[in-house]
Amino acid sequence: MKTYTLDEVQDKLLGPIGTPERDRFEYELQMDLIGSAIKQARKDQHMTQEELGKLVGVQKAQISKLEKGAGNSTVDTLMRVFSALKATVKLQVELPNASFKVSR
Numbered sequence: 001m002k003t004y005t006l007d008e009v010q011d012k013l014l015g016p017i018g019t020p021e022r023d024r025f026e027y028e029l030q031m032d033l034i035g036s037a038i039k040q041a042r043k044d045q046h047m048t049q050e051e052l053g054k055l056v057g058v059q060k061a062q063i064s065k066l067e068k069g070a071g072n073s074t075v076d077t078l079m080r081v082f083s084a085l086k087a088t089v090k091l092q093v094e095l096p097n098a099s100f101k102v103s104r
Helices: 007-012 021-042 049-056 060-068 075-084
Strands: 090-094 098-103
Touching: 007 021, 021 060, 021 075, 049 060, 049 075, 060 075
Parallel strands: none
Antiparallel strands: 090 098
């Protein structure tokens, strides 16, 4: 029986790293993780989606979409949500000729 590494299985099912299919999967996975973190933090603070929405300045439906990882959200909206949840945000960007970090 042949065994496969996790990387081999991912490449077979999702496509190699850098392909549009793999990039889309990775993006959706990250958005799901962010949504789950927002939901957990909100619940830990005994806050409803409506209450968080009011703090951020968006409708309850937008908070629901964020928590489900659905739809597009601006970085501004995400930063306002994390700020309302009193979260520390660290963003690291690495480009071929530059690298920088943003903390808030």
